[in-house]
Amino acid sequence: MANLPSPYTDAITFSFGDSPELNEQLLGLVLAGKKTATCGALRDYQQGKEAMPVAGRRDVVLNGAGEPAAVIETLSVEIRRFDHVEPSFSDLEGEGPYAQWRAEHEAYFTRNGGFSPEMDVVCERFKLIEVLAAGRALYNQVASPIFIVTDIESDGPTPLHNSMLSFASVAIEADGTLHGEFEAQLTQRPDRTTNEQTMAWWATQPEAWEATTANAEAPALVMPRFADWVESLPGPKVFVAAPMIFDGLWMDHYLDEFAGTRVLSGPFKTRQIFRGGGICLYTMAGTLRGAPYLDWGMSKLPAEFYGHIAHTHKAIDDARGFAHVLVELFKISRALPPITGSKSDFR
Structure with a gap:
């Protein structure tokens, strides 16, 4: 992966989604201002697959090619059961109506370790802080001034x-x-x-x-x-x-x-x-x-x-x-x- 720009040389990096195509799609929603939240399986954080989000921390989001594309800052973190996640939160993910959000997340969790309505998920709210060089072209394409x-x-x-x-x-x-x-x-x-x-x-x-x-x-x-x-x-x-x-x-x-x-x-x-x-x-x-x-x-x-x-x-x-x-x-x-x-x- 390319070196992270200052002042993010020690920042945690991650990608939204589990494929380059999904990475780009979800990154586009973030850059467009339509996605200001995300959720992941608690088990992945407990197993060390991902770093647990922390309010106030700034992380670097990678694009589908693994390049640093944007910086986000975590605003809040809450652990909930999947079937307790309300539309008021899923709407912040910007991925469609609640039924669509639920179906797509069930499919995502199923192919990444298994799904259960009772599973714990980490619900994170964040804001976009900066668009980096690798995200500029996509940002100019999707962002509405x-x-x-x-x-x-x-x-x-x-x-x-x-x-x-x-x-x-x-x-x-x-x-x-x-x-x-x-x-x-x-x-x-x-x-x-x-x-x-x-x-x-x-x-x-x-x-x-x-x-x-x-x-x-x-x-x-x-x-x-x-x-x-x-x-x-x-x-x-x-x-x-x-x-x-x-x-x-x-x-x-x-x-x-x-x-x-x-x-x-x-x-x-x-x-x-x-x-x-x-x-x-x-x-x-x-x-x-x-x-x-x-x-x-x-x-x-x-x-x-x-x-x-x-x-x-x-x-x-x-x-x-x-x-x-x-x-x-x-x-x-x-x-x-x-x-x-x-x-x-x-x-």
Whole structure:
């Protein structure tokens, strides 16, 4: 087997399944974010055939060729009788409805030492930590990006001088599949000031101001919680804002300052929760509309693109509206002829 990359040189390695074909199939489910649990016969661990999973440990998953393809971290371990495993757990394995899961596991255990409904199995929950080089091609094939469409509200134009008051994010796939929402209000920073013009505008929006400032929490508490939420979602995550230079700038600054991560990904050694450079919804909407630059603008889009959700300056309302816009723009994008070419000289 190829040498394990740092920092996993001493990690335990294993493969899902008992054949190269099944290895690849189950690995694909893990990389797609559809498989976040597995179970194995307790006897195999007791006999030393496999290392017992331990919560908090990170193991390397091998592909069908025996190459290190991914890293997972065990979240929980529980021993149950096979016939006591509930659909709430089997669903996490991502291998189909409960009846299918049961039939396939009965067949698997039968050909690997015998099956009994009373047999003890080790039920493990895990999360994907990293995709390694040997798993990248499969990951790009099976993973469905989740777009974290985010709107922020602030007491001024720049995070260098002012404070972010609230933000909300909608996690959605390009086809409209919803994966959840996150909303928070933030206390103003003592090392920042308010902008007079911005505060005068807020005085004209009392309902939005109340929603923006109610139950505020410290950014040092909120931003790590948001980063954990993003990481808990399956597949690669992409940040989306309208425009990126405003909402994205605020979120990048606050994530960097309070959670040790960024809106952007890149050759950084810090925690990376997003993939790529993100999407500026303002730019995407302008180009896909085929409009000249001076006619760009989110207000130029028809109301149905927003799902008829009013832009209220409450972060969650605005994020939901922008999420609808993103899905509509992807419909336009998919209808365009693809552009292919030789490998770019860009490095």
